Amino acid sequence: MQLSETIKLYMTKEQKNLIVMAMNGYISTVNSLVSVATNGTSISKYTTADVDAALPSALTNQCIRDARSIVNKYNKDCRKVSAKNKKLAKQKSAVTIKEPAIPVLKRPCCYINNQNFKIKDNYIDFPVLIDGKSKRISVRTSMTDRQKMIFANAKLGTMRIVCKGNKIVAQVVYEAAELQYSDDGNVMGVDLGIKCPAVSYCSDGSVKFYGNGRRNKYMRRHYKYLRKKLQKAKKPAAVIKINNKEQRIMKDIDHKLSHDIVATAAAHNVSVIKMEQLQNIRSTTRTSRKNNHSLHTWPFYRLAQYIEYKAKLAGIQVEYVNPAYTSQRCPICGNIHHANDRNYTCKCGFHTHRDLLGARNICNSTEYVGNRHTA
Numbered sequence: 573m574q575l576s577e578t579i580k581l582y583m584t585k586e587q588k589n590l591i592v593m594a595m596n597g598y599i600s601t602v603n604s605l606v607s608v609a610t611n612g613t614s615i616s617k618y619t620t621a622d623v624d625a626a627l628p629s630a631l632t633n634q635c636i637r638d639a640r641s642i643v644n645k646y647n648k649d650c651r652k653v654s655a656k657n658k659k660l661a662k663q664k665s666a667v668t669i670k671e672p673a674i675p676v677l678k679r680p681c682c683y684i685n686n687q688n689f690k691i692k693d694n695y696i697d698f699p700v701l702i703d704g705k706s707k708r709i710s711v712r713t714s715m716t717d718r719q720k721m722i723f724a725n726a727k728l729g730t731m732r733i734v735c736k737g738n739k740i741v742a743q744v745v746y747e748a749a750e751l752q753y754s755d756d757g758n759v760m761g762v763d764l765g766i767k768c769p770a771v772s773y774c775s776d777g778s779v780k781f782y783g784n785g786r787r788n789k790y791m792r793r794h795y796k797y798l799r800k801k802l803q804k805a806k807k808p809a810a811v812i813k814i815n816n817k818e819q820r821i822m823k824d825i826d827h828k829l830s831h832d833i834v835a836t837a838a839a840h841n842v843s844v845i846k847m848e849q850l851q852n853i854r855s856t857t858r859t860s861r862k863n864n865h866s867l868h869t870w871p872f873y874r875l876a877q878y879i880e881y882k883a884k885l886a887g888i889q890v891e892y893v894n895p896a897y898t899s900q901r902c903p904i905c906g907n908i909h910h911a912n913d914r915n916y917t918c919k920c921g922f923h924t925h926r927d928l929l930g931a932r933n934i935c936n937s938t939e940y941v942g943n944r945h946t947a
């Protein structure tokens with residue numbers, strides 16, 4: 573699985589100028605190659621000799637590769653649109669779909685493949701153009717110990733130098749090792765919710781609650797209030813800033829929740845984590861309590877995805893089950909009825925905490941709906 577790590581760069585003034593020049597040169601070269609190709613001249617056999625760019629040849633090569641893949645995707649989109657338009661014309665429809673716009677890179681960036689950059693101690697080496705000649709510079713970084721471990725052991729992919737906010741950072745892609753799946757472990761059901769963000773029930777009988785639903789709710793309300801206030805004051809830039817901040821906080825919460833869930837699973841020798849298939853919620857009206865909160869299905873989706881990729885890295889499989897009746901079915905006798913308040917009590921004598929029932933039923937469920945979210 574490909575993941576990426578972001579590294580801060582501590583450039584000297586001179587290095588910053590060189591890097592900004594490389595980034596601007598990179599996007600203008602890619603853009604002009606794309607424009608050549610979309611004007612009917614094939615660039616499929618282009619080499620660095622065909623391209624007049626103020627870049628080291630390693631970067632020019634990467635520009636050619638990038639331009640080719642951009643053009644291929646653009647051509648594919650054009651073919652799709654013209655096929656659709658032909659179909660519409662046949663149906664004598666008055667509607668036609670607009671041709672896709674020729675893609676243009678706007679944000680300065682540059683991509684350097686793994687042959688051309690080196691990570692050493694706290695430095696990254698890569699080529700830039702100095703006085704018309706390709707020369708390597710060594711930029712100081714602040715890598716965490718975890719990042720150093722990753723870069724020392726993983727197979728590295730492309731490095732992207734991009735602007736993030738008003739800072740220039742490097743993003744290094746690497747191949748993350750996935751552990752081998754085993755089948756002889758425990759099964760864990762994970763139920764995601766609003767009041768209680770996540771509950772896990774493991775087939776060894778252990779139960780765990782994660783997160784603080786009340787605090788999350790308070791925070792959402794707080795940000796909603798701020799947004800309204802800023803909207804009234806006609807400060808759209810501040811609204812965007814507040815939105816981004818809220819998104820960052822919610823993402824951090826999901827990262828922490830998913831980390832804790834997968835760590836608990838690993839500690840309990842779990843080989844399969846089961847969750848509800850969230851996309852089915854819309855079609856299963858009145859069978860899932862989460863249906864009352866359709867607006868909140870997106871955060872569930874992100875959390876489920878985080879759990880899925882962290883589980884994958886830990887060698888734990890993730891499977892999705894049918895969400896129908898998971899919070900209503902008695903796990904002992906199979907009777908279906910609603911819980912009263914916080915407690916679920918069945919005629920057969922079984923009783924449990926309401927939030928626990930879902931996780932337990934998900935753990936026991938064999939109504940698989942694929943092992944992947946289908947968008």
Ligand SMILES: [Zn+2]
Pocket residue numbers: 902903904905906907918919920921922
């Ligand atoms: Zn029962």
